[in-house]
Amino acid sequence: MAHPRIFRLIFWLGLMGVVLPAALQPQESPFIPEKLARVMNNEISGDKAYNYVRLLTPYHRIMGSRAFVEAADMLAGLARSFGLVNVRVVKQKYEGGISWDPVSAELWLVEPDEIKLADFEDVAVSLAVWSRSAHVTAELVDIGPASAPGDFAGSDVAGKVVLTTAPPSLAIKNAVWERGALGVVSSATIHPASRFDAPDQVGYIKVPASRPEGKAAPWAFMISARQNGELQDILRKAKSEGRSVKVKADIETKIHEPAEQAYLWGELPGSEIHDQDIVLTAHLDEEKTSANDNGSGCADILEIGRAIQALVRAGRIPQPKRDIVFWWPNEHWSEYQYFRENPDETKTMLANINLDMVGARQSLGSRVQHIIRTPYSIPSYLSDVIESIAEYVILSNTGFLAAEEAGTPQPFSKPILSFLGSRERFNALIIPFSDGSDHDVFCERMIGIPGVALINSPDPYFHTSDDDLPNIDPTQLKRNAFIAAAAALFVANAGDDDVPLLANEVYSRALQRLGRDLNTALAHIHGKRAGDSALSYFEARNLVEQALAREVEALESILIFAKPGGASASLVKQRARRIEGLAPGLVAELDAAYLSLSGEKRPPAPAPTPEEKEMAARVPVNIDSLDEYFRRRGLGTAWPGLHPIMARECFGFVDGRRSFLDIYRAVHAEALSAGEFYYGKVTMEAVKGLLEDALGKDVLKLK
Incomplete structure (x- = not known):
């Protein structure tokens, strides 16, 4: 029998998948008021961004090359002319090549x-x-x-x-x-x-x-x-x-020799807070032409900097409270080297928004813009902020017949278009964490900065001679710049007064995610997808328990903006406790599904195996030195039998509290939540092997 409380939640909130589809929700986001949206739409220019891409394409800007530095110098001149400060090209040690x-x-x-x-x-x-x-x-x-x-x-x-x-x-x-x-x-x-x-x-x-x-x-x-x-x-x-x-x-x-790499850095200083930077990244390295990967991202963050500074100077928007950093690195290698040399800087950065391949003319190659959330090892309000703004742009730049019949302007109700760009819809998806670009680095446990990304995929042109200007659409450049700029401005200005809004958004979206995970868990039990009923039940229950913990942590991430002990902080904690309070009802739903399927009178009781007991007794912690950590572990995390992202997440869940067994359960639930097609299978043997290997390399130690 369903628990009465969870039944009411399912009925009113649609947790069984009857949530309103995005296309039926209001075409707005609480994180970008309509007045600000109009101001930004008028100022951000996809045509200007396209011209910046045009300026970049002649440079064969290979990592570690002189042409990379020349391209960085060219962008630095533009950044200074637009009003960015502390603009500098910095050379670094380079261990990733020659x-x-x-x-x-x-x-x-x-x-x-x-x-x-x-x-x-x-x-x-x-x-x-x-x-x-x-x-x-x-x-x-x-x-x-x-x-x-x-x-x-x-x-x-x-x-x-x-x-x-x-x-x-x-x-x-x-x-x-x-x-x-x-x-x-x-x-x-x-x-x-x-x-x-x-x-x-x-x-x-x-x-x-x-x-x-x-x-x-x-x-x-x-x-x-x-x-x-x-x-x-x-x-x-x-x-x-x-x-x-x-x-x-x-x-x-x-x-x-010696091998060197470089990065370009610029800033828009905040009016109040200088130790909680919002960092926009777009890797500068790639081959000559390379317009989408990643001339588009480089151009977009430059255009975001220009547009924000222009609006501030014109008095159209206030100066952001926090510093906004614009970072054009050598992909991955610059950030890893920077944090290895400056480990305390991880404490001065609040959020990362990464742009990589954001200018695709989507009708060529069936390209889709992916809006990538943080991994489950670092749940964050940031994912819901970028998701909400992206949904606003997607829905207001997609046509609907019923909307036309209602008298709503169509094909787009709130068009974001460039003068010389296409009139194509915005084909974008919000997806679970995906790697392959600079946000990966920020989301490392040892660095601990939540990072989201905008990356298009599939792309049949990148890393080829065809990645050139004809495949770039100024309209998509503008839409992606709009999303990133809106998210950056909200986070840069967020304070205690914004906490209730954030808490409402994260809480309501958490309920939807829990509904999807409950749906997955019930299907797991019904299909005996672990091979037998009892094991399927335990895996389903673990999924729900891990999902609850994930959503509590996402809510608690909002506390960075709340006054300690204030009403807003109390609201966040109250919402987190409500999520925790859903556990009995959700477990009761799983119990009911198991009993109905198996014909038994009670759910199976946990009976840890000797291997599980051994894993539960071992609690790994990271070594203290960030530099030594990455020197010993390496920058990659591939491990036999694990999807590379799941291997990374094994390290991501090392927090000094979770045991080997806890880490396995967390990673297993993350893979099950996204689906085997996405993250593959996670086995206890593979997770244990990876963690033991890390202990042997002195990357981790036992508590």
């Missing part, structure tokens, strides 16, 4: 005909990043995928250049370093379908930054799938005629 500058590179077919195959000046990505200088004329041989010894059967590649569909790093290992080939010509790409959909696309890929002692300096040219096919035809014809095919490669590059 400081490499391409000078020139050409690849020619010289026999049986003379045909230019690649030229760095024409297509910058045709020279694989970190390729070393080389001047060779040699026979070309086709080794196909170059992934197995059989690919080399009957082929003597020593002293020759190999043609392959494999990534250059694999071909260099198998053909150059193991079999004596001179270099590589590759048609590899991270977009396998491009050989059909975009056969002239050239991939942007690296060769190894270092080489084993005594091995040849690596180099590779990148060509399109069409060129690969044409060269294969030439090779087949030459073979039938008993002739060889030769290519000539001329490459000039420079390597600078």
Whole structure:
């Protein structure tokens, strides 16, 4: 029988999935009043942002390169002219690669005909990043995928250049370093379908930054799938005629030691608070052109800075209370290095909003803008702020027939459009945490700054020669800048008076999320998805219990804005206790589902296994030094049998209170909540193995 209290909540709040769909909710957000929305819509310019992208595209701004610094200097000049202060380009130690500058590179077919195959000046990505200088004329041989010894059967590649569909790093290992080939010509790409959909696309890929002692300096040219096919035809014809095919490669590059990277930094100072910065990030590194990834993000945060400063100077909005920082890093590496060198700075940053690939013309490549929430290891009000504002933009820039019949202006009720942009709808989704950009760093447990992100996916153009201005839409640049700017301004100004509004929003959205998790838990029991009824029940119950803890923590994150001991703080704590009070009713729903399915008289009682008891007795803590932590652990967290984000979350849940078993349960619930399709499966064995490995590396220690 359903618990009466939870039944009432389900009825009134629609926790069983009968919540009002977003399209039927008012097209507004409490975090951006309509007057402010109009002011920002009029000031933020997608056309200006597009022009900043245009200025960036000529720079082959590879991490650690001189061109990166030149691009940063160019943006720094614009930032200063717009009124940002403390604008500076800062050089750092770089452990993620080498400081490499391409000078020139050409690849020619010289026999049986003379045909230019690649030229760095024409297509910058045709020279694989970190390729070393080389001047060779040699026979070309086709080794196909170059992934197995059989690919080399009957082929003597020593002293020759190999043609392959494999990534250059694999071909260099198998053909150059193991079999004596001179270099590589590759048609590899991270977009396998491009050989059909975009056969002239050239991939942007690296060769190894270092080489084993005594091995040849690596180099590779990148060509399109069409060129690969044409060269294969030439090779087949030459073979039938008993002739060889030769290519000539001329490459000039420079390597600078020690390796350095750089970042660009600027600020809009707050009027009151200077130790709770709101940090907008957009990584500056990428290949020449690279308009969406991430010229778009770089341009958008610059435009946000310009627009906010212009509105403040014009008296249209007050100066934000907190400092807003604009940070253009070398993706991931700059932030990790910065925090390793300045660990106390983690205490001066309140929130991160990351923009990466925010200018896609969405009708090209079926691209969708993802609004990414914080991971479950760092629940935060910030996720609901960005979600609410994003929903406002999505719904007011999507057409509805019923709205037209109601007399609401259509196709968009509150259009956010650029003069030279498209009139496409805003195709965006709010999604659970996803990695792959700079917000990852902020969300590390050792750094502990909630970070959200705007990133489009899928994208069949990024990291290729096709990521260029024709694929950029000034309208989408404007919409994403609007979302990020609105969120940044709200958080920058939030205080005790805003706490009730935040508490209402986080609380009501928490109830919706709990409803979805309850739905998942009930389906887990009904489908016996853990293999048997009892285990399915325990996993479902764990999901609900972890979800309750997550939502309590999200509510308590609001207390940063509340006066200690005040009425607003009391309201937040009251709402958190209400969430906790839902536990008996939610568990009763699971009990009822289990009993109905199994025919038993009572739910199964927990009976910890010896392994669970052992894991429950071990409580890991992080070592004290942030620098040593990342030096020993590394920046990646991959572990066999775990989705990389779930491996990261194993570290994320290490807080000195949770045991090995608690961490396993937290990560398992997070994966179950999002779905196996999203985060894969989480096993106790994999989590235990990862944590024990971290203990062995002195990344963690036992309490």
